Amino acid sequence: MKKILFFCMFLFFSLKAENLSIFVASSASKAMSAIKDEFLKTHPNDNIEMTFGASGKYYQLLKQGRKFDLFFSADEKYAEAIFKDQNALEKPKIYALGVLALYSLDPNLIHLENLKENLTKINHLSIANPKIAPYGVAAKEILEKLDLNENLKNKIILGDNIAQPVLYVDSKASELGIVAYSLVSPINHPKGHASIIDLKYFTPLKQSFVITKYAKNKKLAFKFSDFISSTKAKEIFKKYGFNTP
Numbered sequence: 001m002k003k004i005l006f007f008c009m010f011l012f013f014s015l016k017a018e019n020l021s022i023f024v025a026s027s028a029s030k031a032m033s034a035i036k037d038e039f040l041k042t043h044p045n046d047n048i049e050m051t052f053g054a055s056g057k058y059y060q061l062l063k064q065g066r067k068f069d070l071f072f073s074a075d076e077k078y079a080e081a082i083f084k085d086q087n088a089l090e091k092p093k094i095y096a097l098g099v100l101a102l103y104s105l106d107p108n109l110i111h112l113e114n115l116k117e118n119l120t121k122i123n124h125l126s127i128a129n130p131k132i133a134p135y136g137v138a139a140k141e142i143l144e145k146l147d148l149n150e151n152l153k154n155k156i157i158l159g160d161n162i163a164q165p166v167l168y169v170d171s172k173a174s175e176l177g178i179v180a181y182s183l184v185s186p187i188n189h190p191k192g193h194a195s196i197i198d199l200k201y202f203t204p205l206k207q208s209f210v211i212t213k214y215a216k217n218k219k220l221a222f223k224f225s226d227f228i229s230s231t232k233a234k235e236i237f238k239k240y241g242f243n244t245p
Contacts, residue, residue: 017045018220021067025055025074026128026161027098027135027180028207030188031240032072038236039227046220054161056132062087062212069215070224072207074098074162074180075134079208088210095228097243098205100138101181101194103169109176110195112146119151124174126157126165135162138202139178145201166190185241206245 024032029052036048051058051068059078062068063085071088072095073079079092102110109118128136136158143149157174159165165177166184170191178197184190209228215221227233234244 017047018218019046020048020069020215020218020220020224022048022050022070022072022224023058023062023068024050024052024072025134025207026052026163027074027182028072028096028242029163029183031096031182031237031242034236034240035228035233038232039224043220043223048224052161052163054128054132055134057160067214068212069218069221070209070211072209073134074205074207075137076206076208077134079210082210082212087213089213089216090211092208092210093225093229094206094208094245095233096207096237097245098135098138098207099181099241099243100135100142100197100202100205101179101184102197103166103177103179103184103190103192103194104175105169105172105192106175107193110193112195112197112201115146115148116151119148122152122155122175124157124168124176125152125155126159126168126174126177126179128162128165129158129160133159133161134205135178135180138205141202142178142197181241187239187241207242 055073055078071082082088083092104110127139130136130140157168162180165179168174169177181196184194211221211225237244
């Protein structure tokens with residue numbers, strides 16, 4: 001009798017459990033992983049799988065039929081595009097404001113005001129690919145405003161997403177990177193040194209998300225969406241170096 005009761009309870013909770021597939025821009029990978037863990041403390045029977053990468057690349061995959069229940073972009077552009085494509089259930093919401101940083105193993109290279117003077121020390125500068133990654137677009141904008149595009153155009157190494165420039169610096173493949181501060185802030189215990197880039201050098205990265213059409217009948221997706229706007233989630237975003245709306 002006890003075995004039957006246990007089996008019925010297991011079946012009941014299994015049927016109630018939900019699974020979510022979520023895309024998250026690489027810039028938010030660390031923070032969102034922590035937020036997921038916090039959320040699941042009150043939803044222990046549910047499962048959330050996260051995929052990290054470049055917003056532009058995964059926007060195209062979603063458009064081609066790749067199923068994600070929620071899509072967390074590194075800017076407004078791709079979340080708005082998903083809504084305009086009629087692949088989202090609600091209008092985009094801003095979940096974080098992106099912060100960029102100079103990152104290097106050499107502490108002398110992370111000062112923006114001295115970047116021109118240090119050009120001879122830089123053989124390679126790593127940034128995310130601006131064709132698919134919003135942080136790459138911001139990096140190019142920074143270089144343009146500093147009038148350094150011409151000086152550095154033959155030294156730039158592109159990463160498929162914003163996590164790769166960090167790896168390039170850590171592996172000494174590049175001396176300097178323009179990266180997401182959320183990946184190299186103190187909580188991440190980075191190998192190198194980072195300095196935050198003033199917001200005046202790039203267009204604000206209003207990182208936005210949508211609940212996609214694939215989550216239409218998934219209550220968990222809406223619960224997770226609500227949690228993203230909670231005080232606890234905002235605390236985690238800030239802990240990793242983001243600003244919050």
